[in-house]
Amino acid sequence: MHIGVLTVTLSLPGCRSLKEKRQxxxxxxxxxxxxxxxxxCESADHDRLDASEWTFVVAATSPQKVESLCSQIExxxxxxxxxxxxxxxxxLL
Incomplete structure (x- = not known):
C-alpha cells in the first residue's frame, strides 16, 4: 500500500462571508x-474568508496510481x- 498527501492552498479574493466561502x-x-x-479535509484557514487549505490523503497499490490520483485532484x-x-x-509516504 502506498500513501500520498496532497495539500493545496487556495486564495479566494473578494470572499465576504463563510457562507460564500463554502459555496x-x-x-x-x-x-x-x-x-x-x-x-x-479542510486542514487550515477555517475562519479566514480569503483563503483555504485542503489536504487529500490518497491510498493506492502503487506510487504511480497515487501520483495519478493526486494529479486528477489537482x-x-x-x-x-x-x-x-x-x-x-x-x-509520498
Missing part, C-alpha cells in the same frame, strides 16, 4: 470523499474552484 469551494469534501481511495481543483491555487505540495 465557492463547491463541496470539495463531498466530491472527492466519494472515492474510497481518498480522504479529504487538475479538477484548478478547473472547478472559484479561486486561485497558490501552493501545492505532495508527499
Amino acid at each position: 465557492r469551494m463547491g463541496g470539495l469534501h463531498e466530491r472527492f470523499g466519494r472515492n474510497p481511495a481518498v480522504a479529504v 487538475d479538477k481543483l484548478q478547473r472547478t474552484v472559484d479561486g486561485r491555487v497558490l501552493e501545492v505540495s505532495r508527499e
Whole structure:
C-alpha cells in the first residue's frame, strides 16, 4: 500500500462571508470523499474568508496510481474552484 498527501492552498479574493466561502469551494469534501481511495479535509484557514487549505490523503497499490490520483485532484481543483491555487505540495509516504 502506498500513501500520498496532497495539500493545496487556495486564495479566494473578494470572499465576504463563510457562507460564500463554502459555496465557492463547491463541496470539495463531498466530491472527492466519494472515492474510497481518498480522504479529504479542510486542514487550515477555517475562519479566514480569503483563503483555504485542503489536504487529500490518497491510498493506492502503487506510487504511480497515487501520483495519478493526486494529479486528477489537482487538475479538477484548478478547473472547478472559484479561486486561485497558490501552493501545492505532495508527499509520498
